[in-house]
Amino acid sequence: MVKHEIPNTPAHNTPPPLIEVSGTHHEMGRQIGEAAREQVQHSIANARVLIDAAYSSLELTWKGAQIQSRKYLPFAEERYPQYVDEMRGIAEGANVDFTDVVVLNAMEAVTTDALHLTRCTSMAVNEERTADGHVLAAHNEDWIPEDENDVFVISAKPDKEPPFLAMTYGGLLPNVGFNAYGIAQLIDSVYPSDSRIGIPRLVVARAVLSSHRISGAIGRTLVQQRAAGYNHILVHESGEIYSIEVSARKFEILYAHDGHMVHTNHYLDPQMKQMEKAPEELLSSRVRYFRASRLLQQTEKHTIKSLQAIQQDHVNIPNSICNHNIAGLDPLDREKTINALVIDLTMREMHIAWGNPCENAYHTYHLNA
Numbered sequence: 414m415v416k417h418e419i420p421n422t423p424a425h426n427t428p429p430p431l432i433e434v435s436g437t438h439h440e441m442g443r444q445i446g447e448a449a450r451e452q453v454q455h456s457i458a459n460a461r462v463l464i465d466a467a468y469s470s471l472e473l474t475w476k477g478a479q480i481q482s483r484k485y486l487p488f489a490e491e492r493y494p495q496y497v498d499e500m501r502g503i504a505e506g507a508n509v510d511f512t513d514v515v516v517l518n519a520m521e522a523v524t525t526d527a528l529h530l531t532r533c534t535s536m537a538v539n540e541e542r543t544a545d546g547h548v549l550a551a552h553n554e555d556w557i558p559e560d561e562n563d564v565f566v567i568s569a570k571p572d573k574e575p576p577f578l579a580m581t582y583g584g585l586l587p588n589v590g591f592n593a594y595g596i597a598q599l600i601d602s603v604y605p606s607d608s609r610i611g612i613p614r615l616v617v618a619r620a621v622l623s624s625h626r627i628s629g630a631i632g633r634t635l636v637q638q639r640a641a642g643y644n645h646i647l648v649h650e651s652g653e654i655y656s657i658e659v660s661a662r663k664f665e666i667l668y669a670h671d672g673h674m675v676h677t678n679h680y681l682d683p684q685m686k687q688m689e690k691a692p693e694e695l696l697s698s699r700v701r702y703f704r705a706s707r708l709l710q711q712t713e714k715h716t717i718k719s720l721q722a723i724q725q726d727h728v729n730i731p732n733s734i735c736n737h738n739i740a741g742l743d744p745l746d747r748e749k750t751i752n753a754l755v756i757d758l759t760m761r762e763m764h765i766a767w768g769n770p771c772e773n774a775y776h777t778y779h780l781n782a
Contacts, residue, residue, distance in 0.1 A: 424768065424772050424773055425767040425768045425773050427767075428765075428767065428776035429564045429565050429566050429580075429752065429765060429767045429776070430448075430449070430565040430566070431565070431566050431567075431568060431778060432444070432445055432448045432449060432565055432566070432567050432568070433567075433568045433569075434448075434567060434568070434569050434570070435569065435570040435571070435572075436570075436571075436572055437498070437571075437572055438495040438496065438498040438499045438502070438571065439498040439499070439501060439502040440502065441499060441502065441569055441571060442498065442499035442500060442501060442502020442503040442504075442505075442506065443502035443503070443505050443506040444502075444506065445499075445502070445503050445506060445567065446502060446503040446504065446505060446506020446507035446508075446509075446584075447506035447507070448506075449507065449563075449565055449583075450506065450507045450508065452562070452563035452564075452565060452582065452583050452584075453503060453507035453509060453514070453563075453583055453584040454507060454508075454509055455560075455562065455563050455583065456517060456560055456563045456582065456583020456584050456585075457509055457513045457514075457516075457517065457583070457584060459557065459559045459560055459563075459583075460513075460516065460517055460520065461475045462559075463557060464478055464524075467524075471524055471525075473523070473524065475516075478516045478520075478523045478524075479512045479513070479515075479516055481519075481522075481523040482512065482515045482516045482519040482522075482523050483512065483515065484610050485515070485519045485522055485523075485610060485611065485612070485613050485640060486515060488610070488611045488612045488638050488640070489612050489613060489616045491638075492612055492636060492637075492638065493612065493616055493619075493620055496586060496616050496619045496620065497616075499586060499619070500514045500515060500518060500584075500586065501514075503584055504584075507584065509584070513584070514584045517583060517584045517585055518584070518585060518586055518613055518615045518616065519613040519615070519640075521602065521613075521614060521641070522608065522610075522613055522614070522640045522641065525608065532555040532602075532677070532678055532697065532698065532701070532732065532736055532748060533552060533553055533554055533555050533599075533600070533601045533602065533677070533678065534552070534553045534555075534601075534675075534676075534677050534701050534702075534705055534724075534734050535550075535551070535552045535553075535599035535600075535601050535644075535646045535674075535675070535676050535677070536550070536551045536552075536646075536673070536674065536675050536676075536705055536709060536720060536723065537549065537550040537551070537597075537599070537646055537648045537654045537669065537673065537674045538654075538672060538673045538674075538709070538715045538720070539648075539652030539653075539654055539669065539672045539673070540652045540672075540759075541652065541672040542672040542673050542713070542714065542715055543714060543715050543716065544714040544715065544716050545716070546759075547757050547758070547759035547760065548648060548649075548650055548651075548652050548757075548758040548759050549715065549717065549720060549755060549756065549757055549758070550591075550597045550599055550646065550648045550755070550756040550758060551599075551720040551721075551723070551724060551753070551754065551755045551756070552589055552599040552753070552754055552756075553724050553734060553735065553736070553750045553752075553753045553770070554580065554589065554750065554751055554752050554753070554754075555736045555748050555749065555750050555751065556582070556748055556749075556751050557747060557748055558739045558747065558748070558749045558751070560582055560583060560751060561582075561749070561751040561752075561767075561768055563582040563583040564580065564581075564582040564751055564752050564767055565580075565581065565582065566578065566579070566580055566581075566763065566765065566778050567579050567580075567581060567587045567590075568778070568780065568781070569587070570782075571623075574622075574623040575592040575593045575594050575622075575623060575624075575625065575782075576592065576593040576780060576781075576782040577590055577591065577592040577593065577622045577623075577780070578590050578591060578592075578761075578763055578778060578779075578780040579591075579622060580752060580754055580763070580765060582751065582752075585615060586615050586616065586618075586619040587619060587622065588600055588615060588618035588619050588621070588622065589754070590622060590756070590763065591622075591648075591756050591758055591761070591763070591780070592622050592623070592624070592780075593761075593780060593782035594624065594625050594626070595649055595650030595651070595758060596621075596622075596624050596626075596627060596630050596647065596648070596649055596650075597647070597648040597649075597756050597758050598618065598621045598622060598630070598645055598646070598647055598648075599645070599646040599648075599676075600618050600643040600644065600645055600646075601643060601644045601646075601676050601677055601678050602643060602644075602678055603642065603643060603644050603658065603659075603660075603678060603679065603680055603685075603689070604678070604679075604689060604690045604691065604694075604695070605641050605642060605659075605660030605661060605663075605685075605688045605689065605690060606660075606688055606689065606690040607641070607660050607661040607662050607663070607688060608640060608641040608660075608661055609640060609641070609661045610640060611638045611639050611640035611641075611661065612636060612638055612639045612640055613640055614639070614640060614641055614642065614643050617633065617634060617636055617639050617642075617643075618634075618643060618645065620633045620636070621633045621634060621645065621647070627647060627649045627653055627655070630645075630647050631647060631655060631657055631666065634647075634657045634659055634664070635657070635659065635664050639659070639661060640661060641659075641660060641661045642658070642659025642660045642661065642664065643659060644656060644657065644658050644659070644676050644678075644680075645657040645659065646674055646676055648756075648758060649758075650758045650759060652672070654668070654669035654672075654673070654674045655667065655668055655669070655674075656668075656669075656674055656676050656681070658680050658681065658682055658685045660685065660688045663684065663685065663688055664685075665682035665684055665685050667681060667682060673709050673710070675702060675705045675706045675709060676702070677698040677699070677701045677702040677705070678695055678698035679692065679695040679698045679699060679702070681702075697729065697732035700728075700729045700732070701729070701732075701733070701734050704726060704728050704729070704733075704734060705723060705726075705734055708722075708723045708726060709723065717755050717757060717764060720755050721753070721755060721764075721766075721770060721775060724750075724753040724755075724766075724770045725753075725770045725771040727771070735750050735753070735769055735770055735771050736748060736749050736750045736769075737749055737750075737769065749769065750768070750769050750770065751767075751768065752765055752766060752767055752768065753765070753766045753769075753770035753775075754766070755775070761779060761780040761782070762777055762778065762779055762780075763777070763778045763780075764776070764777050764778075765778065
């Protein structure tokens with residue numbers, strides 16, 4: 414058997430920072446910005462470098478990205494002013510330009526999805542497929558290696574919405590996590606051909622964390638005037654698991670009939686496949702999907718440890734589930750797994766490895782609602 418060399422990357426010996434926030438959306442944003450000022454400023458600097466490095470492909474400057482991002486603001490303001498307030502608070506707390514925070518949260522839109530960087534892998538299993546009867550959800554977050562140090566966990570108690578625990582990094586709105594009503598969300602980038610100016614995807618995903626019911630969570634992924642869409646794996650503490658494949662104008666709802674679900678970065682539903690832009694560029698997504706599906710099905714009763722083992726898999730390295738593609742020459746094709754997390758929805762816990770899970774320990778965070 415050929416042994417594949419894993420690129421050497423720095424290990425994190427400490428858990429990701431935990432930021433506890435509460436109050437109005439503006440107050441929570443300001444608290445995040447103040448506590449993560451260095452991470453927010455660093456992520457903006459990284460985004461500027463990425464845009465500059467990709468100029469030959471995107472023909473976009475940072476000033477142009479600011480101008481483009483402002484076009485999306487009125488749509489977000491009209492439907493979700495509270496999350497625009499969070500972004501304003503982040504900018505104030507971190508002492509950065511508000512428009513720069515908007516660019517971060519609309520990056521996929523303003524670059525017209527040319528940054529095929531987000532190669533995440535998401536999985537979920539319900540109580541029928543776990544050894545202890547718990548409902549589990551797992552996600553590998555893949556992004557540019559320069560942003561790995563900007564990862565943190567938010568424990569939030571909004572004034573008028575459910576408490577939640579979520580992972581994020583830099584100046585991005587929180588989105589991958591779960592709330593006190595037993596609803597978890599994992600998101601994977603997909604690449605629809607019908608993208609338009611509208612509500613940025615990250616704002617849509619942020620809204621899902623405010624859901625009280627699974628039907629409300631699904632509805633929030635499909636809000637009118639959305640700019641495009643993610644795939645959202647939505648998991649309820651009852652064991653209901655859905656995968657919502659979304660574009661700007663279309664969607665399909667997939668259901669985990671056999672108690673487990675896998676999704677990566679390509680559409681699965683035949684109708685949604687017709688909406689996919691440049692599917693030939695998403696071959697590694699298909700490899701990860703089939704690999705994760707096979708590994709998930711090999712174990713009858715899963716545990717947190719068995720899902721973590723899948724997250725550490727290196728088949729098809731460097732574009733494996735545990736992603737190590739840090740040495741690419743193309744700035745649009747450099748990424749790695751910057752964190753991996755497993756949510757125990759039954760216990761209201763998140764276990765997260767900061768960086769590649771093959772090299773870093775998992776740390777446990779609790780939602781204290």
